[in-house]
Amino acid sequence: MKRITVPLLFIFLFLLESLFVDIIPPEVFNSGRVMVPRFLMAAIFFLTVYGNAKQGVIYGLIFGLLFDMVYTEILGVYLVLFPLLSYLFANVMRILQTNVVVVSAVSLIGIALLEVGVYEMNLLIHITNMDFSNFVSVRLFPTLVLNMAFLVLAAYPFKRQFEKFADFLRND
Amino acid sequence: MPQFFLNKRLIMLLVSIIILVALIGFSLRDREELTWPEQFVKDTTGWVQSLVSRPAHYIAGFFENLEDLQDTYDENKKLKKHLDDMAQLEAKVYSLQKENKELKDILDKKGSLQDYKPMQATVIARSPDRIWHEKIIINKGKSDGVKKNMAVMTSRGLIGKIKSTTPFTSTVQLMSGSDPTNRISAALQSDKQIYGTIDGYDEQKKLLLLKGLPFDSKIKKGQNVVTSGLGGVFPPNVPIGKVQKVEPGELGLNQTAYIKPDADFYDIQHVMVLKRLMPSPPAAAIGEGGL
Numbered sequence: 001m002k003r004i005t006v007p008l009l010f011i012f013l014f015l016l017e018s019l020f021v022d023i024i025p026p027e028v029f030n031s032g033r034v035m036v037p038r039f040l041m042a043a044i045f046f047l048t049v050y051g052n053a054k055q056g057v058i059y060g061l062i063f064g065l066l067f068d069m070v071y072t073e074i075l076g077v078y079l080v081l082f083p084l085l086s087y088l089f090a091n092v093m094r095i096l097q098t099n100v101v102v103v104s105a106v107s108l109i110g111i112a113l114l115e116v117g118v119y120e121m122n123l124l125i126h127i128t129n130m131d132f133s134n135f136v137s138v139r140l141f142p143t144l145v146l147n148m149a150f151l152v153l154a155a156y157p158f159k160r161q162f163e164k165f166a167d168f169l170r171n172d
Numbered sequence: 173m174p175q176f177f178l179n180k181r182l183i184m185l186l187v188s189i190i191i192l193v194a195l196i197g198f199s200l201r202d203r204e205e206l207t208w209p210e211q212f213v214k215d216t217t218g219w220v221q222s223l224v225s226r227p228a229h230y231i232a233g234f235f236e237n238l239e240d241l242q243d244t245y246d247e248n249k250k251l252k253k254h255l256d257d258m259a260q261l262e263a264k265v266y267s268l269q270k271e272n273k274e275l276k277d278i279l280d281k282k283g284s285l286q287d288y289k290p291m292q293a294t295v296i297a298r299s300p301d302r303i304w305h306e307k308i309i310i311n312k313g314k315s316d317g318v319k320k321n322m323a324v325m326t327s328r329g330l331i332g333k334i335k336s337t338t339p340f341t342s343t344v345q346l347m348s349g350s351d352p353t354n355r356i357s358a359a360l361q362s363d364k365q366i367y368g369t370i371d372g373y374d375e376q377k378k379l380l381l382l383k384g385l386p387f388d389s390k391i392k393k394g395q396n397v398v399t400s401g402l403g404g405v406f407p408p409n410v411p412i413g414k415v416q417k418v419e420p421g422e423l424g425l426n427q428t429a430y431i432k433p434d435a436d437f438y439d440i441q442h443v444m445v446l447k448r449l450m451p452s453p454p455a456a457a458i459g460e461g462g463l
Contacts, residue, residue: 015224017300022225022308023232034302034375069213071299071307073206073336073343076195080188122304125200128350130303130375138375139303 002168006047009161010063013039018071034139035146038111040067042151043158044086045107049098050162052169053090060086074125081117085110100159104151111147115140203336204320211338214309218341222296222311229441288407290325290444291316296341298440303375306332306349310443313340321405323446329411329434330356330399331443342445347380347412348373348437358382358412359400360391360429367400368429370412379416380431387426391418397431407448 017037040063048056064082068075089110096102119135122128130138206214293310312318314337322334324344333356335345345354347370360366360382366389372381382397395415401408413431421428 011220015221015297018221018297019225019228021300021302022295022298023228036302037300066213066217069210070217070297070309072301072305073199073210073307074196074305075199076192079195080192084188118301118304121196125196126352127304129352130350 002164005161006051006165010040010043010059013043014063014066033137033142035142036115036139037150038114038143038147039150039154041082041085041111041114042107042147042154044082045089045110046103046155046158047162047165048086048090049093049103050159051165053087055165055169056086056090057083074127077118077121081114081121085114085117100155103159104155107151108144108148112140112144115143206336206338214338214343215313215340218296218309218311218338221309222294225296226294233441287449288446289449290446291318293443293445295440295443303350305351306346306437307335308344308346308440308443309341310344310445311341312445313338313342315339317447318342318445319405323399323406323410324443325410325446326435326440326443328436329413331435331437331440333406334445344443346437347433348375350375356412357400357402357406358397359408360385360389360415361396361398365400366391367402370431374430377430378433380413380433382415382429382431383421383426385418385421385427385429387420387424389427391415391427391429393417397429405448407446410446 017039020037020039044056044060044063047059060082061079064078064080065075067078067082072078089106092106093103096106119128119130119132119139123130291312293312295308296311297309299305299307299309310324318334318337320334320337323330324332324334330347332344332346332349332354335343337343345351347354347356350373352371354371356370358368358370360368366385368382368385370380371383373379374381385391393415397412397415399406399408399410399412411434413433416430416432418427418429420426
């Protein structure tokens with residue numbers, strides 16, 4: 001059972017992101033703004049800190065590829081950004097304290113970096129021609145607010161789950 | 173120099189950049205079909221998603237129904253008013269249909285590009301990467317006869333076209349996406365049809381942009397916009413929206429109309445894939461980007 005809880009959690013989050021945008025109508029929040037759930041990225045960040053950094057990067061690679069294949073059909077963007085950011089995150093957290101608040105705050109910065117990275121890449125390959133200031137007000141800030149709310153709810157359960165996972169890996 | 177090659181991290185970084193560029197280049201090509209690993213992964217995830225999405229939609233639908241109950245009274249009043257007009261309209265449509273059929277019989281003309289067959293499909297997932305990738309995944313695929321570039325609509329109007337298909341699912345690109353290759357040929361309904369292309373979406377005002385209208389054409393607010401059916405596999409006269417306002421184009425050589433879409437791009441559960449009954453010419457004959 002312990003072996004499959006973490007992969008199951010990630011699959012659940014992968015599906016939850018899609019369900020979230022599918023079911024929650026945008027009028028519930030302020031319309032004209034776009035909130036993008038980044039639950040998967042947040043979970044990967046927590047896994048690199050409380051679980052195992054190497055596992056975090058591997059999960060980033062697998063789910064980045066899955067995300068690209070299923071949701072965007074442009075292979076490469078998330079495949080590179082997920083593992084790259086989790087690698088950077090693991091290195092940053094080596095310097096900082098690993099208490100829940102600090103990890104959540106740095107995760108939020110990581111999510112902002114991911115958003116900007118995805119935007120820049122899409123600009124480069126002409127998927128979009130939105131200008132940066134527009135992007136910040138329409139998409140970046142609302143996204144950060146949503147993910148902050150998610151992190152407040154999920155930070156502690158994530159921490160407990162991944163610490164258990166780390167124990168399990170050590171004993172194995 | 174040997175030291176450079178010993179730096180493992182640098183090599184990893186370079187290799188990953190090369191992979192990134194190669195993969196993006198590969199997937200940006202105008203692909204007729206997805207590769208088989210992609211199809212396999214999409215079908216597998218599609219199966220799981222359809223298991224999850226059905227109960228989720230059911231629960232969401234329950235709460236929506238509760239909300240709807242609150243304004244049932246007003247709605248009922250309005251609908252009753254519509255119903256009176258309906259009988260009149262129905263009689264008119266019937267007589268027109270009959271007349272049309274008779275005239276066609278006289279001309280001995282069988283079938284028309286207008287004829288299409290709708291196929292019901294259910295949404296099983298939606299791309300979380302909003303604005304850049306406004307896509308939904310539906311539960312009908314190649315095995316049901318869905319093909320690339322087919323028109324997709326809800327009961328209210330056109331929402332987009334099929335981007336890619338796998339054996340059991342297909343991906344619909346919504347008109348609200350920002351991808352500039354996503355264009356749809358449209359026509360303004362008036363005495364003389366005016367043609368343009370739906371190209372772009374204003375995210376903040378939630379209006380579609382209809383570009384390339386002739387500069388001297390007179391366009392009124394509230395005019396209907398439908399698909400033109402020119403080329404490709406789109407049937408004509410599928411409703412898209414209504415004109416909200418008109419502005420001169422970038423260079424003043426044409427006009428751009430802002431269209432309020434009939435369909436809601438967010439609250440989508442059931443869609444129809446429109447299959448044109450008359451065979452369309454092979455893709456090679458239409459050429460690149462033809463719709």
